[in-house]
Structures are given as C-alpha cells and as structure tokens.
Amino acid sequence: MTTTTPKKRLEIVDALRGFSLAGIVIVHIVENYVGAPTPEGAMEATHQGIADNIVDGFIFLLLRGKFFALFSFLFGLSFFLQMDSAYDRGEDFRARFFWRLMLLLGIGYLHHMFYRGDILTIYAVLGIFLIPFYKVSNKWLIALASLLFIGVGRFVIFAIFKDANLFFPGELTPASPLIANYFEILKTGTIQEVFYSNATEGHLMKADFQLGIFGRAYLTLGFFLLGLMVGRLGLFKNFIEHKKLVKNVLLWSIALFVVSIGLTILAFANLGPEVTFDNWLAMIGLTALDLNNIAMTFIILSLFVICYRMKKPRKWLSKFAPYGRMALSNYVFQSIAGTFLFFGWGLGYLGEIRNSYTFLIALGIIVVQMLLSKWWLRYFYYGPLEWIWRSLTYFRRYPFRKRKMIDKAVV
Structure with a gap:
C-alpha cells in the first residue's frame, strides 16, 4: 500500500488571499452591499464631511476593482496548485474540478440571494474555461490575458450592441425606475422580496455588468489565466529567489499606472461633465481605467511579496493566513452580516451611516473574523x-x- 503525503500549504498564498478578502469586505460594507447603481440622493447621509470623502477616495484609488482582481488571480493560482497536486498523485483532476465548480455555483447561488454582487457564481462559470487552458503554453496565456486587459471583449460588444443592455430589461442608471425600485426593496422589503429580486432580475443585471461594456468577466478571466501562469512559474513556492522578477513587475506596473492615469483623465475630460457610454471615446476611457486598476493590483501584489520576504512585515502579514484559509466561509458570512446590518429585513441602516463609520465597521468585521479564523483552525x-x-x-x-x-x- 502506498501513501501520498499532501503538499504543504503555501502560507504566503493563504495570507494574500486573506489580505484580498479584507479589501473586498471594506468596499462592500462602505457600499452598503447594494451591488447595483443607487438612486440619485439615496446615499447623501453617507457623505457628511471630509472624512467620508477621504474614505471614498481611498477606496476608489486603492481598493475598488483591485482586491477583487487579486482574489481572481489567486483563484487561477489555486486551480494550478490543485491540478498539479493531483498530477503528482497520478490523477486527472479535470472532471473533479468541473464538479467542484458546480458545487461552487450552488454555494454562490445561495449567497447571491443575499447579495447580488456575489462573485462565486461568476468564478464557477468562468472557472470552466480554465480547464482547457491548463496545458496551453505561457506565451498564449499572456497573449490572451493581454487582449482581455486591453478591452477587446468590451470593444466587440460595443461594436455589435453599442450601449444597449444584453440581458437586463432597463437602464442601469441612477435615474432608472427599476434601480429606484430595487433600492426600495433593499431598504424596506422582506427577506423573501430581496431573495426574489436577486434570484430573478439580479442575475440579469449581474450578467450585463460582467459581459456588457463594463466587462468585469473579461478581466476576471484574464486574472485567472495569469494566476495559472504564475503557478507554473513557482513564484510563490520560491518567492524569496524571484526577487528580480517581482521587482520588474513592480516597476512595469508603476509605469502602466502613470500612463493609464493620463489616458483615463484625457478620455473622460474630453467627454465633458455628462459622461455617456454610447461612444468609442468612453470605451477607451473605461479601458484606461481598467488598466489603471490592473496596474495598481500588481503594485499591491508585488509590494506584498516584497514585504513577505522581510521578517517583521511577514510576521504581521502572516496573520491574514488563517483568514485566507477560511476565505469562502468568511466571504459568505460577512455578506450575511452586512446585508443584515443594512437591509430592511435586518436592522435597516441602508444609506444612513456615514462612510467613515462604515469603514470602521468593516475594519471591526475583519479583526473579528481574523481572530475567529485563528481560533477555529486550532480545533x-x-x-x-x-x-x-x-x-x-x-x-x-x-x-x-x-x-x-x-x-x-x-x-
């Protein structure tokens, strides 16, 4: 009888996953778990002073769109680690990984009932595309990820459909009656009404955001592919030895960040005060903004790896590892707690708490979940x-x- 010793978990990967999750919960709590545009004036009470605007700026520059990207990158990396581990055991993991994705789809569907900004269902569907790419060479992975990052998906959709929605029946604007109705359901509706709304039009709205001109799904798939490629390179297994590679990624990311900021400002400045997404210049502006988010994502990733090499920063950052090992549980439970805080079926504080306070609440949730995760994994x-x-x-x-x-x- 032969036995196979399970591969030791990579602490840096768990820590980075926990760190990413912390950024995600801050964004969601400050956004009040709406997961959609908000009606004009509905969130005025959340901005009552300079501290609230500082929180907005901090989230826009450093968190929104960046930590979801880190999470997506790690999903692709985890796919490689699972496939590689199975290969070492002499197993073909592809069919089991597909089944694993179907289970994730079920968990995500239940989570989506609470919060329509759920990413688990998106990961479950897009994760299927990772399976045929497992043996594709790195140069093709880089090429496809690059095409996705420069907005090819967005440009194709805009060329065919212009700014029309693909799935959602109404406008996704603050002035839309459908948006106002959804916000009212969150504010005053029962949990059954929230579940019904999210289970019906909620999926259509999310599909539009993912596959339409905002193109979040294309970026997510791009990060999946890069995570797969980095897994092959063994960056996180030997992150101390890959000093030059990480430094180069950091420098190129800073350069892209600067260039993309200029392109974003140039594009949206020429659109005037009333920005509409019915023209090619707006599509270029959205792509420039995506590139800015991508650059900041890899700046954060590089700095995290650099800090993890150093003894004192590593001691602090490693505290995120238990949080990351329980990322699925923490992600779902923080959504349930957050929606209970804000939605009408719970405490009903939607749009009533200042950003500076919700930011502190988010930090509190992170600390509590980190402590609970560490305690839980003892037993x-x-x-x-x-x-x-x-x-x-x-x-x-x-x-x-x-x-x-x-x-x-x-x-």
Missing part, C-alpha cells in the same frame, strides 16, 4: 463551508474536528 481542519465543499467534491466525509482525531489516536 478544526477546515472552515465550515470549506469542509462541506471539499467533502462533496470527493464524495467522502473528511475529518473535521481535530480533537476527535487526537482522541482516536490515543485510544
């Missing part, structure tokens, strides 16, 4: 949703509570 092998996901993936009940295993060993 359990996995987070609750991670355990369910893993057990269903392999059709077997994995050990869950550590103490039970110890007791059995003693007996």
Whole structure:
C-alpha cells in the first residue's frame, strides 16, 4: 500500500488571499452591499464631511476593482496548485474540478440571494474555461490575458450592441425606475422580496455588468489565466529567489499606472461633465481605467511579496493566513452580516451611516473574523463551508474536528 503525503500549504498564498478578502469586505460594507447603481440622493447621509470623502477616495484609488482582481488571480493560482497536486498523485483532476465548480455555483447561488454582487457564481462559470487552458503554453496565456486587459471583449460588444443592455430589461442608471425600485426593496422589503429580486432580475443585471461594456468577466478571466501562469512559474513556492522578477513587475506596473492615469483623465475630460457610454471615446476611457486598476493590483501584489520576504512585515502579514484559509466561509458570512446590518429585513441602516463609520465597521468585521479564523483552525481542519465543499467534491466525509482525531489516536 502506498501513501501520498499532501503538499504543504503555501502560507504566503493563504495570507494574500486573506489580505484580498479584507479589501473586498471594506468596499462592500462602505457600499452598503447594494451591488447595483443607487438612486440619485439615496446615499447623501453617507457623505457628511471630509472624512467620508477621504474614505471614498481611498477606496476608489486603492481598493475598488483591485482586491477583487487579486482574489481572481489567486483563484487561477489555486486551480494550478490543485491540478498539479493531483498530477503528482497520478490523477486527472479535470472532471473533479468541473464538479467542484458546480458545487461552487450552488454555494454562490445561495449567497447571491443575499447579495447580488456575489462573485462565486461568476468564478464557477468562468472557472470552466480554465480547464482547457491548463496545458496551453505561457506565451498564449499572456497573449490572451493581454487582449482581455486591453478591452477587446468590451470593444466587440460595443461594436455589435453599442450601449444597449444584453440581458437586463432597463437602464442601469441612477435615474432608472427599476434601480429606484430595487433600492426600495433593499431598504424596506422582506427577506423573501430581496431573495426574489436577486434570484430573478439580479442575475440579469449581474450578467450585463460582467459581459456588457463594463466587462468585469473579461478581466476576471484574464486574472485567472495569469494566476495559472504564475503557478507554473513557482513564484510563490520560491518567492524569496524571484526577487528580480517581482521587482520588474513592480516597476512595469508603476509605469502602466502613470500612463493609464493620463489616458483615463484625457478620455473622460474630453467627454465633458455628462459622461455617456454610447461612444468609442468612453470605451477607451473605461479601458484606461481598467488598466489603471490592473496596474495598481500588481503594485499591491508585488509590494506584498516584497514585504513577505522581510521578517517583521511577514510576521504581521502572516496573520491574514488563517483568514485566507477560511476565505469562502468568511466571504459568505460577512455578506450575511452586512446585508443584515443594512437591509430592511435586518436592522435597516441602508444609506444612513456615514462612510467613515462604515469603514470602521468593516475594519471591526475583519479583526473579528481574523481572530475567529485563528481560533477555529486550532480545533478544526477546515472552515465550515470549506469542509462541506471539499467533502462533496470527493464524495467522502473528511475529518473535521481535530480533537476527535487526537482522541482516536490515543485510544
């Protein structure tokens, strides 16, 4: 009988995943978990002073669009690590990974009922495209990711459909009656009404945002592919030795950041005060903004790896590792807590708490979840949703509570 020793988890990957999740929850809490445009004037109470505007600026420049990208990058990396681990065991993981994605789709669907900004369903669908790319050479992965990042998907959609929605029946603007109705459901509706809205038009709205001219899905797939490629390079297995590569990524990302800022300002300045997305200049502006987010994402990633090489910063950053190991559970539970805080079926504070306060609330949630994750993993092998996901993936009940295993060993 032969046994295979499981590969040791990469602490830096878990820590980076936890760090990414922290950025995501800050954005979602400050946005009040709306997951859609908000009606004009509906969020005025969230801006009552300079501190609230500073929070807005901080989130726009450093968090929004960046930490979801880091999370997506890590999804592609995790795909490679799972496939590579299975290959070492002499297994073909492709069919099981597909089944794993279907399970994630189910978890994401339930999560989407609470929050229509859910990313799990998007990951589950886009993750299918990773399977045929597993053996595609790195040069083709870079080429395709580059095309996705420079807006080819957006340009094709705009050339065919212009600014028309692909799926959602109404306008996605603050003045839209459908947007006002959705906000009112969140503000005063029952949990059943929120669930129904999210389960019906919510999926259509999300599909438009992902596949229409805003093109979030194209960027997500691009980050998946780069994560797959970096996994092959073994960057995180040997991050101390890859000093020159990380430095080059940082320098090129800074250069792209500067250039993309100039392009973004130039494009939107020429559109005038009333920006509409019915022209090619707006499409170029959106792509420049995407490139700016991509550049900042890799600046953050590079700086994280550089800091992780140093003893004192690593000691602090490693505290995110338990949080990252339970990312699925923490992501879902923070959404339930956040929607309970803001939506009418819960405490009903939607649009009533200043940004500076919701920012502090988000930090509190992060600290609490980090402490709980560390405590939980002392007694359990996995987070609750991670355990369910893993057990269903392999059709077997994995050990869950550590103490039970110890007791059995003693007996």
